Structure formats: C-alpha cells, structure tokens
Amino acid sequence: MVTSKNEKAALRIFIALLIGPMVVLVLAVVAYPFFFNVILSLSNMNLFHIRDWEVIGFEQYLAVFAEPRFWEILLKTLIWTLTNVVFHVVIGVMLAVLLNQLFVVGKPAWRVLLILPWALPQYITALTWRGMFNYEYGAINLVLTKYMNLPAVEWLTSPFEAFLAAILTNIWLGFPFMMVIALGGLQSIPAELYEAADADGASAWHKFRHITLPLLRPVMLPAITLGVVWTFNNINVMWLVSNGGEPNDQTHILVSFVYEAAFSAYRFGWAAALSMVIFAILFLFTAVFLNRTKATEAAY
C-alpha cells in the first residue's frame, strides 16, 4: 500500500503533462487577447489615439447601440443566420435520408459528389461564386438568359441581390456538413424499428416523422448549435462575395461590419466593443438553446 500514494502523485503529474501545454497555449493566445479586447472596448483607441489611448468607460458600447446601422445589420445577420441554417439542415437531412435508403446504388460515389462543396476551400468557393454572379459573363446569368429565357439579374450591384448572392453561396457550401452528421445519426438507428413500423403498415412519412426525426434530434441539435455560431460569424463568404461590403457598404453581417470598422476605419475601441456585443449575443443564444434542448447532456 506504500506505492499507492506515489502512484497517485505520479498520475497527477501525468495528467498535468497531458493537459498543461494545451491549457497554457489557449490561455496565452485566447484568454489574454480576450481580456485585452475587453480593455480596448472600454478605451478611445482609434487612428488618432493609437499610442496615447486611455480607458474612457462604456462610451463605445453606447456608440454601438446608438449607431442606426448596427440595428440594421443585426437584423440582416439574423436573417442571414436563420435562412442559412434552415436550408443547411433541411437539405442536409433530406439528402441523408434519401441516400440512406437500402435500394440506392453507388452510395460512396453519391456521397463524394455531395461532400464536394464542403471540401473546397471556403475562400475559393466565395471568389468563384462571385465570378459566377458577374452580370455579363457569370454562369448564373448566362443560364438564366440562355436556357430559361429569364432576364439577367444585377447580382453584385444591388444591395438585396448581393445579399441574396452571399446567402446562396453559403447555402451551397454548408449543407454537406449537416448531411454528414445526419448520415452518421441515421446509421445508429436500429433497422428493427423500421421493420416493426412496416409490419404495422406505417407510411413513409409516418416512419420519418415518428422514428427518424426523434432519433436524429440528439445528433442534430449540437450540430445546429455549432452551425448557428459558425454561420453568424462566417466572415469569409460575406466579405469575399461582396468584395468587402459592395455595393455601397450595404452587404454586411455584423462580423464583416466590425472587421471593416477595425481594419479599414481603424476604430479600434468601437470595433472591440462591437466584438463583445457579438460574442454576448452568441453566448446567450447558446446557453439558452442548449439549456432548452439539453443538447450536451451526453457530453460529460
């Protein structure tokens, strides 16, 4: 029994060695800048006060909420997030259910083709779609005018259409993630449940509604939470499709708006405050959503 004390100490050192480096790195490069950001958000730092900045209190937060464009872009961000996530989940689950049917031949091949949008680097997707939305030479307008006899759309030069273009691009690149998650979830549903339902003469819709959906729920909820957070913060697509907010700085979500405020207008204090507001929104959403749905119950 003498060894057991040494063993415990040894185990403690072992755990510390395993986890220490990660914690140190995360603390150094995430926690420290985080607190620095909090201080910046309380300061007057901008292009004119880059060295002689000082803490001035909550003025920057008040300035954020007083800015009419903040509310307008918050609304755009909510529309952006909701539309994208709904389409991602609906398309992803639908394709997964279709692909999971027994009679479908060539499953690996279908899967590979459908995963392609996820595999392509996001910035290349965004820049390529920007090209496809070009008024004169872009593939989308060419298809619309040549094959469907519809008028060409001014995708990138009018605010509504540019926003729509970014949403379409993001829907395209986001559904495979949800599909892959749903496929994994479907594989864990026992076939006997469907066999029993068949024996009772249940329709396909009934089986989907009463077996597939409830059993996919625990798998999809965490993925949806991540999806909301990632979409809300997805600066790549919005920034690159609209080439930094074109036309006329209209095509923004909060995260691209704050990026511009920081690195084009150098309103550092104001941008730091807006970053905090974005973080607070997502934090509240996640806390409420996870609590409501008990999505992480199985995680610990």
Place this chain on the structure above:
Amino acid sequence: MVKSQNIFAKIGTYAVLFIAAAVSVYPITRIITISLRPGDQLLSTSLALIPDNFTFDNYVVLLTETGFLRWMVNSLLVSLVVTVTGVALASTSGYALSRYKFAGKGSLLQGLLVTQMFPATMLLLPLYVMLIKLHLLDSYLGIIIIYTATALPFCVWQMKGYYDTIPPTLEEAARIDGASHWQAFTKVILPLAAPALVITALFSFMTAWNEYVVANVVLQDTSMFTLPLGLKMFQGSMTTQWGLYAAGSLLVSIPVVALFLILSRYLISGLTLGAVKG
C-alpha cells in the same frame, strides 16, 4: 405495399440526388473551364465545359511568372507547423479530458466551446494592436499562433469524443501487464485512435491552408503571402485575371479536396461520435 408507389419513390430519390450532385459539381467545372481558356477568350459567354482552343498557358504563366510557388511554400510551412502542434496538443489533452476526473475539467471543456463564439475580430484586433507594438507584423509566428488557437478547441473536443468510445479496460489490461500510464496511452490507445488523429490533422491543416481574413491583416509583404492572399490578388479591384485565378484555385484545391474525399468515410463515424456531442 403498392409496387407503383415504390417505383415513383425510387425515381424521385435518384432525381433529387442527381440534381443535388449536379449543383455540387457545377461551380467546380466552371473553375476547370476558365483555367483552360486561352487569353483572348477569358471574357466569354460560352458555357461549354472544354473551351475552344483550350490551352495550359494559364498554368505555365502561374508557375513561372507569378509568386505562386513561393506562396505555396509559405502556406505549406505555416500549415504543417499548425498541424503538428494541433495534433500533439489535442491528442494528449483530449486523452486526459476523456479518461480522468480533475478539478476544473467541466469549465475547461465549456471554456473551449465558448471560444467558438468569438467573432474573428475578437482575438485578431488585440493581437493586431500587440503585433504593431512589437513590430511583429509580417511574421509567421503571430499567424501560426492564431491558427493553432482557432483549430485547437474543435480538435480537443473531437479527440476527447473519440477516446470516449474506446473502452478503458484496454489500458487497465496494459497497466496490469506493467505498462506505465504513458506507455498505456501511446502504445495501446493512440494507435486505436488513428482515425480521429487523421481527422484532427485534416482539420488543423485545412484551418491554416484555407484561411484568408487573418492573413489579410497580419501579412502585408507580397513575398510573405500565403496562398489565399495570393489568389485574391488575381481578383483585383480593377481587373480580374480570371485565367490565373482559376488555374491557381484548382492547384490549391486538388490536394485538400482529394484528402477530404479519401477521408470522408472516417468523417461519418469519427465526427458524429466525437465533436458533435459537443
């Protein structure tokens, strides 16, 4: 069961799958087409897959007359460092989080999740201000640190989730045979976690290989550029060099897309069991 209903269901399924697959592939065929166009056809309204008089000129120019190879070396360097660091830290800390109870474990796991909610500017802005002060703009150190920190939380959760599925009796058996904790971990568990390690490596690599927004702020010297910055440069605000851009995009995408597709089988088992629980 009615037979005709079945046939309709099958036709409908294939039709939807076919349309979805076509939409998934189409933008990629556009990149291929444009990269093969000769210089005088770049502004063409043709939708043909293989353009008239197709040529590899764009690739030749890209590789010999632009900084493309230089950017590729830069990107490889940054991405490999991030991958190695990410895998090393996520595989060890994920193991501890999966197997042992210790003070602060719950808040650590939650804290890692919280970092996913930071908007891009939350870390970038303070680091940018610090880098200006330290005269460290245009260095890879800053960017490597930011990428590793971005990739790490997801990777730790992913590894932890996978270790959770490996029964602890395996280490116990090894321990009874006289192996140390470290040996039980590296010799017994780590090899079994190979699929999760592969996914973790892939995600870390892709984080760095595909990142534009951070690099755009931190790197300003053209010779320091990573691939995303270089490719964006072809899409200038005045004129877009579509041919070079398309050829470059294809060369950049082929390796990651290939890796991703080869590993997509692991994604379905590895990802659902791991990260998604978070």
